[in-house]
Amino acid sequence: DTGVSQDPRHKITKRGQNVTFRCDPISEHNRLYWYRQTLGQGPEFLTYFQNEAQLEKSRLLSDRFSAERPKGSFSTLEIQRTEQGDSAMYLCASTTTDNQPQHFGDGTRLSIL
Amino acid sequence: GEDVEQSLFLSVREGDSSVINCTYTDSSSTYLYWYKQEPGAGLQLLTYIFSNMDMKQDQRLTVLLNKKDKHLSLRIADTQTGDSAIYFCAESMGSNDYKLSFGAGTTVTVRA
Numbered sequence: 001d002t003g004v005s006q007d008p009r010h011k012i013t014k015r016g017q018n019v020t021f022r023c024d025p026i027s028e029h030n031r032l033y034w035y036r037q038t039l040g041q042g043p044e045f046l047t048y049f050q051n052e053a054q055l056e057k058s059r060l061l062s063d064r065f066s067a068e069r070p071k072g073s074f075s076t077l078e079i080q081r082t083e084q085g086d087s088a089m090y091l092c093a094s095t096t097t098d099n100q101p102q103h104f105g106d107g108t109r110l111s112i113l
Numbered sequence: 114g115e116d117v118e119q120s121l122f123l124s125v126r127e128g129d130s131s132v133i134n135c136t137y138t139d140s141s142s143t144y145l146y147w148y149k150q151e152p153g154a155g156l157q158l159l160t161y162i163f164s165n166m167d168m169k170q171d172q173r174l175t176v177l178l179n180k181k182d183k184h185l186s187l188r189i190a191d192t193q194t195g196d197s198a199i200y201f202c203a204e205s206m207g208s209n210d211y212k213l214s215f216g217a218g219t220t221v222t223v224r225a
Contacts, residue, residue, distance in 0.1 A: 004155075006155075031211070033212060033213075035213075040217065040218075041217055041218075042117070042201050042203070042215030042216050042217050042218050043156070043201075043213070043215050044215070045212045045213065045214070048210060048212060055210065056210055056212070091155055091156065093156075093213075095211070099143060099144065099205065099211050101144070101146060101158050101161050102158075102211075102213060103158060104148070104155040104156040104157075104158075105155050106153075106154050106155040107154075107155045109153075
């Protein structure tokens, strides 16, 4: 069991640039979740996939954010025209469909200059 | 996290027991979870409890659930310096999406 893998671990970029993060879930997990965690807060739900279908998006996910899971395995989260307020830790989690606990990756920390 | 509340800080002496408390508001929550986060890392699942249970014990960890009061607690016996971390309480929301709603986390500091 290799666990949930996220890449990169850290990303520093200038305001206005686009960034893309990748998440590789545990191999047999067909549900994949993205959360955002700002300093001093708990993670907040952004979106989730069941296989390749994106089933729900939070209102936190503005139109600058897009997520994909094209083959039902890895997922990408893209942020276009980054803003200072996008600075956060982006966490990915995966699980099966029978309400088993979600397992988290180590996250991607995004810093906007 | 506005539906899940936790105290922000806890200081405990090494070898003592730690008790972290959490209240939640969604009576339809099916599972309640405790996660641990160390600096710069993701969340590590510690334990979880189904909403029709009132207690679960796993080695040094004991979870108590009072569904009537919507109160969840995590007791760590014989607290060690490696237990210093942020502990998050989370509830599983919704009937099918199982997305998690987290508290703001309790920072536990273990002093020698």
